[in-house]
Amino acid sequence: MSDARFRNPGWAGNTGEFDLTEADVRGSEFVGEQPLDGGHPSVAPSLPYMLVKKDPEAPLFEGPYLERFEKIRSRYPMARAALIPALNLAQELRGHVSPETMDEVAALLGLSDAFVRGVATFYTMYNKRPVGRFLIQVCTNISCNIRGADEVLAAFLEHTGTELGETSSDGDFTIAEAECLAGCGFPTCVQINSRYFEDVSAKDVPAVLERLKREVNDGF
Amino acid sequence: MAYPYRHESETRILSRGFGDPAARTVAGWKAMGGYEGIARALEIGREATIEEVKASGLRGRGGAGFPTGLKWSFMPKDARRPHYLLCNADESEPGTFKDREIIRWTPHQLIEGCLVGSYAIGAAHCYVYLRGEFFESTRVLARALEEAYEEGLVGTDVMGSGVDIDITLHVGAGAYICGEETGLMSSLEGRRGEPRVKPPFPAAVGAFGMPSTINNVETLAATPHILRHGGEWYRQWGTEKSPGTKLFCVSGHVRKPGNYEFPLGFPMMELIEDVCGGIPNGRALKAVIPGGSSVPIMSAEDCRECSLCYEGVEAAGSMLGCASVIVMDETTDIVKQVRRMAHFYAHESCGQCTPCREGTAWATRILRRIENGRGTEDDLDTLVEISEQMTGTTICVLSDSLAMPIVSSIEKFRDDYLALIRRGERVGAA
Ligand SMILES: Cc1cc2nc3c(=O)[nH]c(=O)nc-3n(C[C@H](O)[C@H](O)[C@H](O)COP(=O)(O)O)c2cc1C
Ligand code: SF4
Ligand code: FES
Numbered sequence: 281m282s283d284a285r286f287r288n289p290g291w292a293g294n295t296g297e298f299d300l301t302e303a304d305v306r307g308s309e310f311v312g313e314q315p316l317d318g319g320h321p322s323v324a325p326s327l328p329y330m331l332v333k334k335d336p337e338a339p340l341f342e343g344p345y346l347e348r349f350e351k352i353r354s355r356y357p358m359a360r361a362a363l364i365p366a367l368n369l370a371q372e373l374r375g376h377v378s379p380e381t382m383d384e385v386a387a388l389l390g391l392s393d394a395f396v397r398g399v400a401t402f403y404t405m406y407n408k409r410p411v412g413r414f415l416i417q418v419c420t421n422i423s424c425n426i427r428g429a430d431e432v433l434a435a436f437l438e439h440t441g442t443e444l445g446e447t448s449s450d451g452d453f454t455i456a457e458a459e460c461l462a463g464c465g466f467p468t469c470v471q472i473n474s475r476y477f478e479d480v481s482a483k484d485v486p487a488v489l490e491r492l493k494r495e496v497n498d499g500f
Numbered sequence: 501m502a503y504p505y506r507h508e509s510e511t512r513i514l515s516r517g518f519g520d521p522a523a524r525t526v527a528g529w530k531a532m533g534g535y536e537g538i539a540r541a542l543e544i545g546r547e548a549t550i551e552e553v554k555a556s557g558l559r560g561r562g563g564a565g566f567p568t569g570l571k572w573s574f575m576p577k578d579a580r581r582p583h584y585l586l587c588n589a590d591e592s593e594p595g596t597f598k599d600r601e602i603i604r605w606t607p608h609q610l611i612e613g614c615l616v617g618s619y620a621i622g623a624a625h626c627y628v629y630l631r632g633e634f635f636e637s638t639r640v641l642a643r644a645l646e647e648a649y650e651e652g653l654v655g656t657d658v659m660g661s662g663v664d665i666d667i668t669l670h671v672g673a674g675a676y677i678c679g680e681e682t683g684l685m686s687s688l689e690g691r692r693g694e695p696r697v698k699p700p701f702p703a704a705v706g707a708f709g710m711p712s713t714i715n716n717v718e719t720l721a722a723t724p725h726i727l728r729h730g731g732e733w734y735r736q737w738g739t740e741k742s743p744g745t746k747l748f749c750v751s752g753h754v755r756k757p758g759n760y761e762f763p764l765g766f767p768m769m770e771l772i773e774d775v776c777g778g779i780p781n782g783r784a785l786k787a788v789i790p791g792g793s794s795v796p797i798m799s800a801e802d803c804r805e806c807s808l809c810y811e812g813v814e815a816a817g818s819m820l821g822c823a824s825v826i827v828m829d830e831t832t833d834i835v836k837q838v839r840r841m842a843h844f845y846a847h848e849s850c851g852q853c854t855p856c857r858e859g860t861a862w863a864t865r866i867l868r869r870i871e872n873g874r875g876t877e878d879d880l881d882t883l884v885e886i887s888e889q890m891t892g893t894t895i896c897v898l899s900d901s902l903a904m905p906i907v908s909s910i911e912k913f914r915d916d917y918l919a920l921i922r923r924g925e926r927v928g929a930a
Contacts, residue, residue: 304521307604307640314639320649323642326669328635355668357582357708363690364673368632402692402850405632405674421594422793423751423826425840459676459844460594460793461633464751464824465505465758474635 306475318348325352325365327372328474330405332413332496334375340384345369363389367400376407412447412454414492416440417471420457423464428481432468433457435485452493505601505758507775511737513745514721515761517606524640526647529608535653537724538615542661549620553723555731557743561598562588562679562716563792563821565742565810568723574703575621576711584707585618585626586688586714590672590679592631593792594844595824598747599717601759603630604637606721607644611667613720615658616727618665621713625666629684632672642669676848680896681714683850694850695896718747737763742809742820750776752827753783764809771808772827783829787913791821793841794901796908797834818908834913835920838905839867845902856899859890863906870917873924880910880917 303309318324327348341349352365366389370381377400386396400406407415416436420429433455437444440453447454463469466478470488477488505518517523517532529535541549554569575583587610591599602610614626630638645667648654656664670688677683678693685707687693706712722744726734735743742764748771751757755777762771768788772778779785785800790808796818798806806816813820828837846860863886869875887903894900910917 300519300521306636307521307524307643308636310521310524311639311643319642320646322645322649322654322667323669326630326638326642326671328639329632329671330635355666358689360690361688361708364687365671368671368673399690399692403632403673403675405672420840421844422789422837422840423595426752426826426828426832426837458633459847460592460596462591462597462600462631464595464597464826465749467751467757471633476636 316344316348318344318351321351321354324348325355325368327368329368329372330415330473331372331375332473334373334410334413336374336376336378336410338373340370340373340381341366341388345373359389360391363391363396363399364403367396367403367406371406376410378408410447413452413496414472415454415456417456417458417461419459419461419463419467419469419471421460421464423460424467424469427467429468431482432470432480432485435482436470436489439485439489452496453489505756505760507760509775510761511745511763512761513725514602514606514609514718514747515759517609518601518759519605523606524608524644526608526644526651526653529606529612533728534608534724535612535659537727538612538619538653539659541616541619541727542659542663546620546622549616549727552731553620553726556726556734557731557738557741558719558722558726558734559742559810560716561718561722561746561822563593563794565820568715568719571703571713571715572617572620574701575713576703577622579622582625582708582710583621583623584710584712585614585621585623586681586684586707586712587614587617587626587628587717587720588679588681588684588714589628589630589634589717590676590684591634591717592676592679593794593822593824594841595749595751595789595792595826596822597749597751597824598759598822600634600637601747602717602721603634604640607641608648609721609724610641610717611645611648611654612724613717613722614667615654615665616723617713617715617720618667619658619663621711623713624664625668627668627670627688627707629678629688630669630671631679632674634671638669638671645669675850676844677850677896677898680898683896684714685712692850694852695898697895739765739809739811741811746808746823748808749822749824750827751824753779753829753832754827755780762808765807765812768803768806768808768825771825772803776827779827779829781829783831785827786830786832787828787834789818789826789828789905790816790823791819792824793826793844793905794897795819795821796904797838797912798908799912802912834909834916835867835871838909839864839871841905842867842902845898849898853894853899855890855893859886859899860902862886863890863902867906870920870924873920873927875917875921875924877918877921879921880914883907884910 522528682696683693842864
């Protein structure tokens with residue numbers, strides 16, 4: 281067997297080694313449209329909440345979002361259980377969860393501000409501050425680390441001209457370090473907004489960034 | 501090649517549909533015998549379903565290896581209060597990447613498993629707690645679940661049986677500790693994901709204060725096959741104490757990392773050398789972490805005769821955990837990797853217990869000091885001492901999970917630590 285890198289079509293589409301397309305791997309055609317009202321109530325709490333489009337001023341839970349929120353509430357035997365889905369929804373709309381957003385969610389659910397802030401700050405996926413159009417989270421945990429994740433992280437910082445956690449001047453990119461993303465078999469695993477990019481090496485980084493720039497308006 | 505993770509010697513039960521987009525649909529899954537397992541369960545009844553799973557000897561795939569049928573039998577038999585099944589899809593143990601694969605390739609396998617589990621424990625509602633980061637695989641599962649509802653496979657009157665079982669996908673927001681069973685329950689209820697003291701056990705007081713059972717994705721995914729073919733069929737693979745097949749997540753320094761399915765008891769070296777193509781660049785094996793980062797590290801010598809089943813890995817001085825085999829070649833900087841693990845556990849500690857909160861933070865600082873050449877030999881004793889205080893003293897085992905890699909790495913790779921310490925001393929003296 282050769283020492284050539286074994287490539288996953290996780291981001292590059294058909295690499296010539298597999299006859300699976302990127303859409304096959306991601307299941308994007310199977311998933312299809314994701315209605316804003318959340319679709320069937322059983323899956324209403326499960327929409328992606330890290331998107332390119334962010335409107336920090338967006339009203340919470342109006343129109344189809346309110347419909348989705350009502351569906352979510354119907355799935356739990358206690359009102360408080362809708363809190364995390366509600367915070368997810370707030371981040372989906374606004375891109376981050378500010379203290380003001382936390383208080384607004386608290387009021388909507390009839391919970392105390394202090395309680396909601398305590399919960400929201402516990403979870404790392406809530407962006408406490410605004411982030412770029414693409415939040416790039418590079419796993420540097422063990423399986424990726426021993427296969428060069430530190431260099432991949434450094435390459436993302438270099439090619440975006442940013443420091444860890446800082447947003448690039450064009451507002452496109454924020455780079456962060458992530459813990460294991462459960463994609464350890466194809467290191468380095470990188471989460472970019474709601475998608476995974478697997479098998480990313482330092483030299484792939486410029487191409488990944490180029491691709492993202494092309495996709496800025498695609499809504500991922 | 502349709503799918504990167506594949507080897508001709510595998511026994512593909514759980515992974516048969518991996519890499520085949522058709523397996524994501526109800527029709528595709530049914531063509532592979534899908535939904536026959538739950539049909540049989542509904543036919544033979546609750547008690548017999550639990551008995552079948554007991555007979556199979558299936559053990560929990562979330563890390564602890566607790567017998568699944570036995571766990572189900574702890575649930576109260578009366579139906580006075582609602583029961584809940586919680587599917588643990590929070591997969592975040594470093595080195596583990598099997599549950600995401602099950603979800604994105606064979607969502608109906610998991611849905612059917614949730615139905616079997618819910619039916620067995622008398623739950624009318626199952627929550628699948630999905631790791632927040634899994635947006636893409638979650639949406640594959642979501643589409644499949646909508647389809648299952650449309651086809652009358654889930655919801656009111658499952659497959660015309662008169663039994664009602666709802667399934668709801670609940671998406672987390674990033675916290676390793678929400679994978680711990682009581683942390684998951686806290687999180688599901690809209691709180692911080694803080695683990696709770698046991699007892700009371702979940703079967704008595706679980707989610708929303710009601711009797712609950714929590715199972716890993718891979719555990720539940722195995723149950724439809726067991727129901728369809730019988731417990732004895734499942735026992736044709738594996739060992740007496742570790743029956744059945746298991747997904748082995750191999751990562752690190754091998755030519756072909758990936759998820760491979762084999763009977764439990766498969767030899768570790770055969771997995772690394774034959775199935776995964778060995779270590780690239782002519783390098784030698786240095787160490788293996790066999791079960792995800794929370795288990796003791798093994799030296800190359802420990803691996804030689806090790807077979808990958810619960811008792812086999814234990815005999816070799818570690819634990820099978822989630823069967824996440826992290827392979828490290830001779831160039832690996834063990835101290836750096838243990839420090840990276842310590843950083844992870846310090847970051848993920850929920851902070852409720854002093855030995856864990858303080859211990860993980862201190863251990864990280866000391867390890868970083870050693871890594872930077874400013875450590876002393878006494879630091880190694882301190883690390884072992886801290887680890888002892890972190891073991892068996894806390895609400896959950898996150899604390900123990902860091903103690904194990906620290907103590908085992910100092911024991912097995914003391915020279916690596918000493919080399920850094922000595923180099924630092926020489927630089928300091930010069
Ligand atoms: C800190 C910590 C994290 C855990 N994370 C997970 C996880 O991500 N997924 C999982 O299935 N089990 C995880 N577990 C194990 C669960 O507590 C529980 O044992 C398991 O979900 C039970 O399912 P099983 O019997 O089917 O294995 C974790 C345990 C601890 C202590
Ligand atoms: S051991 Fe650590 S993670 Fe577990 S409950 Fe205590 S502080 Fe939290
Ligand atoms: S260690 Fe990077 S994805 Fe698991």
